[in-house]
Amino acid sequence: MSSTPEEERKTINLSTGDSGFLSEIKALGAGDILECIQCAKCAATCPLVLAGFNFFNKRIIQAIFLGTRETLLDDPSIWACQSCNRCTEVCPRKLKPFEVIMAMRRVAVREFALPTMAIEGIKSLYDVGHAVYLSQAGRSRASVGLPERPYSTASNPRALKELQALLGKTALADLGIIPMGGPDVSGTCEVGQ
Amino acid sequence: MKVGFFVGCNTAFNRPDLERAVRYVYPALGVELDELDGQSCCPTWGTMPSIDLAGWCAVGARNYTIAEEKGLDMVTVCGSCYGSLAETAHKIKSDPGVKSRVNELLGVIGKEFKGTSRIRHAVYHLYQEVGLDTLKEFIKYQLGGLKIAVQPGCHSLWPSDAYVDGEEDTFHPTVLRELCEALGASAPYYSRLLDCCGMGGMRSTDMDKSFKLVETKLSSMKEEVEPDLIVTGCSSCLIQLDTAQDFLKKDGKINYEIPAIHYVQLLAICMGADPQQVTGLARTKVDRVVNRILEG
Numbered sequence: 001m002s003s004t005p006e007e008e009r010k011t012i013n014l015s016t017g018d019s020g021f022l023s024e025i026k027a028l029g030a031g032d033i034l035e036c037i038q039c040a041k042c043a044a045t046c047p048l049v050l051a052g053f054n055f056f057n058k059r060i061i062q063a064i065f066l067g068t069r070e071t072l073l074d075d076p077s078i079w080a081c082q083s084c085n086r087c088t089e090v091c092p093r094k095l096k097p098f099e100v101i102m103a104m105r106r107v108a109v110r111e112f113a114l115p116t117m118a119i120e121g122i123k124s125l126y127d128v129g130h131a132v133y134l135s136q137a138g139r140s141r142a143s144v145g146l147p148e149r150p151y152s153t154a155s156n157p158r159a160l161k162e163l164q165a166l167l168g169k170t171a172l173a174d175l176g177i178i179p180m181g182g183p184d185v186s187g188t189c190e191v192g193q
Numbered sequence: 194m195k196v197g198f199f200v201g202c203n204t205a206f207n208r209p210d211l212e213r214a215v216r217y218v219y220p221a222l223g224v225e226l227d228e229l230d231g232q233s234c235c236p237t238w239g240t241m242p243s244i245d246l247a248g249w250c251a252v253g254a255r256n257y258t259i260a261e262e263k264g265l266d267m268v269t270v271c272g273s274c275y276g277s278l279a280e281t282a283h284k285i286k287s288d289p290g291v292k293s294r295v296n297e298l299l300g301v302i303g304k305e306f307k308g309t310s311r312i313r314h315a316v317y318h319l320y321q322e323v324g325l326d327t328l329k330e331f332i333k334y335q336l337g338g339l340k341i342a343v344q345p346g347c348h349s350l351w352p353s354d355a356y357v358d359g360e361e362d363t364f365h366p367t368v369l370r371e372l373c374e375a376l377g378a379s380a381p382y383y384s385r386l387l388d389c390c391g392m393g394g395m396r397s398t399d400m401d402k403s404f405k406l407v408e409t410k411l412s413s414m415k416e417e418v419e420p421d422l423i424v425t426g427c428s429s430c431l432i433q434l435d436t437a438q439d440f441l442k443k444d445g446k447i448n449y450e451i452p453a454i455h456y457v458q459l460l461a462i463c464m465g466a467d468p469q470q471v472t473g474l475a476r477t478k479v480d481r482v483v484n485r486i487l488e489g
Contacts, residue, residue, distance in 0.1 A: 085351035088352045102246075106244060117397045118239045141209040151200075166251055171248055
């Protein structure tokens with residue numbers, strides 16, 4: 001029986017599964033993933049399910065077990081995770097499904113499969129010390145009787161240098177996602193993560 | 194009492210009126226605020242946590258060291274900051290591998306995570322350390338039966354083992370409702386009370402799906418509570434509930450608007466703060482309900 005292109009796209013060829021995928025996920029923060037028995041208690045509490053995303057905790061774990069790395073890299077669901085930890089709270093096997101999603105994001109980042117908004121947030125974190133930074137916020141701060149900048153890295157160059165030195169020793173520096181030269185506080189970054 | 198004020202990003206840059214409310218409420222209650230000068234982003238989920246587990250914890254731990262050097266706990270009005278910093282400390286304390294890598298990284302800037310300071314969520318800190326009875330003594334304006342729909346926010350509840358404060362049953366939270374009731378409001382249960390607001394990574398990834406969640410939540414509030422006001426415990430929930438209603442109205446999805454503020458803003462108003470300074474940046478129309486409060 002011939003299948004339509006739509007159906008072909010949904011076919012998963014298990015013989016091409018990536019066997020190194022699971023060990024990579026385990027090394028990047030999801031050491032207990034094999035505890036999963038696919039009971040779906042996590043899915044029953046997940047906002048991604050409620051909102052209608054293709055992948056969510058249970059299905060992400062299933063895809064990792066099947067070794068279908070590309071399926072997850074091509075889908076935005078992992079980046080829509082709210083990090084709410086309902087799944088971690090209810091998991092009867094205590095494997096912390098949320099940590100699996102974060103490990104999957106770390107895999108994706110290593111393949112440069114991350115959203116532009118995330119890159120902007122990371123750049124802003126490095127440049128100003130705040131992932132969310134609005135350069136014009138000084139005016140609204142002044143309108144409610146506050147100094148233009150908070151007492152943070154945004155107004156303390158020594159503290160910002162310290163943060164940048166720290167970030168320079170993390171995996172962020174190895175990945176080359178953002179330029180990590182000098183501070184650039186001119187930009188604006190509005191991300192909700 | 195003295196605490197460090199962990200201001201974070203969204204409060205400082207998106208809703209400084211909420212920052213102003215914190216700076217009004219705490220000193221007025223006799224709690225001194227330390228600036229934790231040099232603090233950075235916590236940071237949350239879309240940035241360092243998605244790249245490097247120990248690197249994330251090291252950035253969080255650097256914030257802790259500022260509080261540790263002063264011997265203070267930190268207080269935040271942001272659920273995301275609370276969640277990230279609580280999980281940071283929890284991971285460092287429960288995983289020796291993470292701890293040694295974090296302190297190795299902190300060594301680069303001459304610091305060390307000792308684990309002597311804690312991150313506290315303002316809502317729970319007020320409830321535990323100030324208490325409902327004391328709060329009542331500081332109130333100039335009672336809420337006189339005002340009807341409130343509460344939004345506690347995911348990050349004050351789960352994962353419960355990472356948090357200093359919490360609820361007896363995290364799937365039936367009562368603290369924010371009790372705090373609203375202490376001001377003279379009614380804060381009834383509604384069936385979507387626990388639902389996620391849709392802010393965060395979801396709003397950055399797919400705005401339609403994010404708004405679908407907040408619409409479901411708003412409909413439940415409207416149909417079951419008919420509230421005068423939405424009160425959140427989290428600055429991210431505040432931004433979502435305050436900004437999404439205008440989009441939903443323009444799309445013809447809702448035909449009402451419910452004013453939304455953070456609990457600390459509500460408390461500031463009840464304690465006599467200038468409403469313009471502590472709620473002046475709200476997009477929803479809070480004026481009418483604020484005037485009703487001030488007129489008794």
